[in-house]
Amino acid sequence: MLSPLLWVFTLVLIAVFTKNRKRKTRLLILGCILLYLFSNSFLLNEFARAWGYALYPDDKKTYSCAIVLGGFTSTDRNGQGYFNSSADRFIQGLRLLETGKVKRLLETGGNGNLNPGKYREGTWARAQLKDLNVPDSSILVESNSRNTMENAAFSKKVLLDNHLQPPYLLVTSDFHMRRSMMIFKKEGIDVVAYPCNYMAGHGNLTIVDLIMPDATALAYWSMYLKEMIGYVVNYLH
Numbered sequence: 001m002l003s004p005l006l007w008v009f010t011l012v013l014i015a016v017f018t019k020n021r022k023r024k025t026r027l028l029i030l031g032c033i034l035l036y037l038f039s040n041s042f043l044l045n046e047f048a049r050a051w052g053y054a055l056y057p058d059d060k061k062t063y064s065c066a067i068v069l070g071g072f073t074s075t076d077r078n079g080q081g082y083f084n085s086s087a088d089r090f091i092q093g094l095r096l097l098e099t100g101k102v103k104r105l106l107e108t109g110g111n112g113n114l115n116p117g118k119y120r121e122g123t124w125a126r127a128q129l130k131d132l133n134v135p136d137s138s139i140l141v142e143s144n145s146r147n148t149m150e151n152a153a154f155s156k157k158v159l160l161d162n163h164l165q166p167p168y169l170l171v172t173s174d175f176h177m178r179r180s181m182m183i184f185k186k187e188g189i190d191v192v193a194y195p196c197n198y199m200a201g202h203g204n205l206t207i208v209d210l211i212m213p214d215a216t217a218l219a220y221w222s223m224y225l226k227e228m229i230g231y232v233v234n235y236l237h
Contacts, residue, residue, distance in 0.1 A: 002222055002225040002226050002229065003222045004034060004035075004038035004218060004221050004222065004225075005035075005038075005218055005222075007034055008031045008034050008035045008038075011027045011028070011030055011031035011034070012027070012028065012031050014027055015027035015028045015031070035213070035218075036213060038217065038218050038221045039213035039214055039215065039217050039218045040209075040210070040213065040214070040217060041200075041205065041209040041210075041212075041214045041216075041217045042205055042209050042210040043217075044200050044217040044220055044221060044224075045200050045201050045203065045205055045209075046201075047200075047201075047224065048174075048175065048199070048200035048201030048202075048220075048224070049201040049202075051175070051178060051201075051224065051227070051228075052174040052175065052177065052178070052195060052198075052201050053174065053177045053178065053181070053193045053195045055195070056169075056192070056193065056194045056195065062100065062101060062102070062103065063101065063102045063103070063167065063168060063169050063192070064102070064103055064104065064164040064165050064166075064168065065102055065103065065104045065105070065106050065140070065159065065164045065168045065169070066093050066096045066097070066101075066102040066104075066105055066106070066168065066169040066170075066171050066194065067106045067108060067151075067155055067159075067168050067169065067170050067171065067184075067191065068089055068090065068092075068093035068105055068106065068107050068108065068125075068171045068172075069089060069108060069109065069148065069151055069170070069171065069172040069176070069180060070107070070108060070109015070110070070121040070122065070125075070145070070151070071086050071089065071109065071121075071172075071173070071176070072084060072086040072087045072088075072089040072090045072121075072125075073087075073109075073121050073124060073125070075117075075119050079117055079118065079119050080119075081119060081121065081124040085197075086173055086197050087197075088173070088196045088197035089171055089172055089173060089196060089197055090125060090128070091196075092171055092194065092196040092197075093105050093107070093171050094129065094132065094134070096169060096171070096194070097134065097138060101169070102169060103138070104137075104138050104139070104140055104162075104164065105129070105134075105138060105139055105140065106140040106141070106142065106155055106158060106159070106168075107121075107122045107125040107126060107129075107139070107140070107141050107142070107143075108122060108141075108142040108145055108151045108154065108155045108158075109121035109122050109125070109142070109143065109145060109151065110122065110142075110143050110144045110145050110146055110150075111146065112146045112147055116146075120143035120144075121143065122141040122142055122143030123141060123143045125141070126139050126141045140158055140162060142154045142155050142158050148176075148179065148180055148183050148230075148234075149183055149234065149237070151180075151183075152180075152183045152184045152186075152187040152189060153187055155184075155189070156187055156188070156189055159189070166189070166190035166191075167190040167191060167192050168189070168190065168191050168192070169191070169192050169194045170184060170191040170192065170193055170194060171194045171196060172195070172196070172197075173195070173196065173197035173198075173199070174195040174196065174197060174198045174199070174201070175197075175199060175200075175220075175223055175224055175227055176227060177193050177195045178227070178231060179227050179230050179231045179234060181193055182231065182234060182235065183234055186234075199220055199223070200217075200220055
């Protein structure tokens with residue numbers, strides 16, 4: 001329901017079957033306008049800059065833990081995990097550990113599918129870290145959460161059980177960071193934003209981006225719209 005492409009398709013479909021010529025024309029024009037606006041890279045990047053968080057400043061501080069939010073894996077038809085387009089979350093978490101910026105990693109994520117099966121993202125992430133020779137003593141896992149609110153609630157217990165002192169670095173995609181920070185702070189967890197996996201808002205734009213439609217921008221808007229709706233819902237929760 002949050003796909004601009006679906007909105008455009010619906011308007012065109014209604015226009016095809018309506019018998020009123022004025023209504024048909026208006027619907028087709030509205031569909032074209034929506035398609036152009038949501039496929040415009042310039043508008044997407046301007047919004048992404050306003051919505052996203054600033055790059056993490058190198059404060060030379062060492063943190064007790066980095067909380068890496070799930071969502072960076074998917075499952076194949078056999079239920080086996082693999083890295084998806086958000087894999088930078090995993091990469092940046094590992095980088096923070098290897099460079100000594102954090103002492104431990106908390107991989108938080110279970111399975112948010114309606115029919116989850118046996119796959120658990122946190123458990124799969126731990127296996128990947130062990131394959132990379134990361135010691136068990138540096139890895140914490142929370143593998144029961146199904147969404148960001150549960151990420152925060154369940155992570156809090158893990159952090160308290162392991163007596164890790166705040167603040168903690170919160171690692172997630174830039175488009176997801178604003179909602180994540182609000183949720184974790186409402187849960188009473190002292191976190192510092194470490195955004196990554198930038199999809200928009202940080203590239204160099206040209207006049208072509210202002211004029212030419214871009215299918216990628218159309219796809220990214222669906223994610224940002226989901227985040228905006230989620231932010232309002234979580235704010236009111």
